[in-house]
Amino acid sequence: MINSNLNLLPKDKIKNIKKHYQLYLIILLPVIYLVVFHYMPMYGIQIAFKRFYVTRGFAESPWVGLKYFEQFFRSPSFSVVVRNTIYLSIYSIIAGFPFPIILALALNEVRSKRFVKTVQMVTYAPYFISTVVLVGLLYQLLDPNMGIVNKIINILGIESISFMSNTDYFRDVYVWSGIWQTMGYAAIIYLAALTGIDPQLQEAAIIDGASRLKRILHVDLPCISSTIIILFILSFGRIMSVGFEKVYLMQNPVNASTSEIIATYVYKIGFLNANFSFSTAVGLFQSVINFILVATVNIIAKKVSDYSLW
């Protein structure tokens, strides 16, 4: 019985199924949920290849092949939204990735437990602020007339900048407010990995006369490299799906040329223009690229370092 299913004979399997029929009843409800809200919508993806009439439903709407994909690739928006999406997420990853690691490594060196706890608690807190409140906060603090940031800038002798309605600053505000919000949260996972390091490694390094910096670089960092690589893969998998919520909230007509990304484009085409098929096609394009990216980064990570998702 302790053996896993793989080693069971078919007749034992049937016996097991009979004996544990309740397990299937237990999982029934979650499976129904998956079918209704995940698998049936997947079936609905076909409207990307059809001219969808709400009145006719999925099955009755006529096939149009790749018409909507071609329409998307030819449209002037294509290069803009794809470029904006990739630019924004790569900027987020490159700028945001090192901070939690540095924070965790730094916290790991400090001996005062109380200071560590305080820093952790404070840097972790913004994670619980909702996206709406965060963006509202940005509007308030970055306001060109009354915002505290511009007041500080003014003192330094620089003129006010209207951060929130400026094409050039949209990405910076997006990325750095993101780092502000998630640095503490992201550091936790690295801290957990750091506490898992065998103290003997550190002691051996001390005896060998390694300085603190050398111990961080040659003991701590290699020990958490598997965590780093896995999180890096995961973040690359999300390249094409940068958070819709925050971008949409930060978007206004003035900064649209840098802030229009695939996700907001899909939403606008689908809901505001009611072009369901076209919107679904764009969404499908996004998820396919996404999957290819995760798979590719995963293969590279496997080759380079032995660590991978699958």
Next chain:
Amino acid sequence: MDKLFNSKNDRILMVFINLFLWFSLIMVLYPLIYVLSASLSKPSEVIAGNVWLFPVEPTLVGYTTVFKNPKLMNGFYNSFIYMFFGTILNLVMTVLAAFPLSRKNFVGKKFFMTLFIITMFFSGGLIPLYLQVVRVGILDTRLAMMLPIALSVWNVIITRTFFQSTIPEAMYEASQIDGCKDFQFLIRIALPLSTPILAVMALYYGVSHWNSYFNALLYLKSENLFPLQIVLREILVLSKIDPTMIQDFDVILRKQGLADVVKYSIIVVASLPVLIIYPFVQKYFVKGIMIGALKG
């Protein structure tokens, strides 16, 4: 000689580390303190830019305006409903999914697991999901805020890992021999042993319900169903302040000032429920992340 050299370098490094940590601390804390102070200050002082760290001429006018606003209060009420019932539904569904998946003699475990994991990588996308919500007939109802997000596969995996590691297979088998059926085992033995993970899950789900606005944006049309975040978006981001909110003041500048203080107050009021309980439950969150990290 070597040792001395090291310790001097070490000390310089520690100075940098401490500087970095203090800098992070202040960068995160300052905006939060500023918002709190501005929300408590006299509107004209906020406008004039006299608030830097502490409230200037403290007043609660921002807060009284917030609590007098029926739209905001209704948003609070709705968000509470969605959070409370949504979280209960989430917990039930998560446990129902995680328990069978954690049992070794659950024939077809691999199949079911794959069924769950596929949904992490593929989805129908925005429009097909929306059409499905319409088809199920829950568009523009309270159920639309709960059913489409009845469980998160990631949380199911975390809970499953917890079940696997804390409920010994031997105990499970012993209860089977005593004639205890699976459902009974789950209710009587597994759940009482799982309060830590249930607390973590309740917090994860609860916070995400409280903070979410996207589903409401998609599925709700009736204003009386709007959760807090949608109302906040109108006020904070779209700057639609109801003129009746500030009718007591006729001078435009003062209106502008009050509007600002009201916004700061709203930010505080909306984030406070989560931020107040957060220090107490922080260790559970950390635990949850670590269980998740064990087996991703």
